[in-house]
Amino acid sequence: MSRPLLGLILLNEKYFSELRRNLISNQDPEQQQTLNACFEKLMEGVEQNLLIKNRDRFTQNMSIFKRDVTETLRICTTANTPVDMMS
Template sequence: MQLSKSFLSKLSKAYYGYMEVLFNNHITINSVLNLDTSTFVHIVTSLESGLKGLDTGISTQCASAIDSLAAFYFNNITAGDNPPSPAALNLARHIGELPSLFPQILKSLFEIIIFEDAGNQWSLSRPILSLIMISEQMFSDLRAQILASQPIDQQQRLSQCFDKLMTDVTRSLEPKNRDRFTQNLTTFRHDFRAK
């Protein structure tokens, strides 16, 4: 039995819509964090795949879900002062078992911002900041990787673009800080693409 493209499109939209609601509104009681690591990684990897799809609506939903996950990690593990909740401990365990998960998603987001004409740049900026806040080292490593992949004569200019990206951005996920980062990311994208 072959499924129609229309049916698959509706199914994808329903799945990613459900994931967005699940990660945005129910993460602290989220059974996704209680799953085994391979299942958890499969779900999060599906969100990364949705980011790369041609459907802007699905990409936006995936960005929102990833942002909720990364913000939860930042607020409860990276910057958390209180003992972590069971949900936070589960998330830390998952990431500990696959430490490349967040760096891979951050790389995918930067590739979309830099090399594609995404119509949902604002939405994509949200998880980028949350992931950068989780680990400055992760961002520094990705920056070096992106710069090394560019022509030598472009690297200094691109390095300056990266320097400006974090101008006046503090280590928080407050709305004003997110907006400042989004503005910087728009400038970064424009300057990075300028030849």
């Protein structure tokens, strides 16, 4: 899934930037900085081409991105879930 995604990101960088901004701005303020860093790391070391080495790099970054975003959202969900004192 990540290989076609890189092509789409490179093809329409403006839309990707807008999507990124919207996704981050719709999160809690304490999550916004962390999610911004996740997006920064997603494109770290990725060049403006579709060479195999570049696609592999993006795929590795995408795995890390998925893990980090999942963890960030899980922590926030856990922190905002009321504790049931009766259980």
